[in-house]
Amino acid sequence: MLSFVVREVHITDSKLRYDYLQFSKDLGKRVRELRKERGILLRSFVEDHGFHLNQLQRVEAGEGVSLQTVLRLAEVFQIPFEKLVAGLGAVPNEPRPKPSKKQS
Secondary structure (H helix, E strand, O other): OOOOOOOOOOOOOOOOOEOHHHHHHHHHHHHHHHHHHOOOOHHHHHHHHOOOHHHHHHHHOOOOOOHHHHHHHHHHHOOOHHHHHOOOOEOOOOOOOOOOOOOO
């Protein structure tokens, strides 16, 4: 005898979206906060971890960052990549308005 479970699935018109510029700004703020919380000077990033000073200044200013740099930052802070970028740049999920019904 075959049996199966039917699960209810809800399909919406809203989609997950990210704003790259907002992501960069949010990441810069998070990196600066983590660095200050841990008492890490910019000089330490340069001397101990091989970053360029201009690179770190651009990251903290929210001027964009490469994936490689984000991975290296996660290593320096010793936190999972997912935790470093969690919630950054997400655009609020706004459902699309339903079409109005036309009356005849």
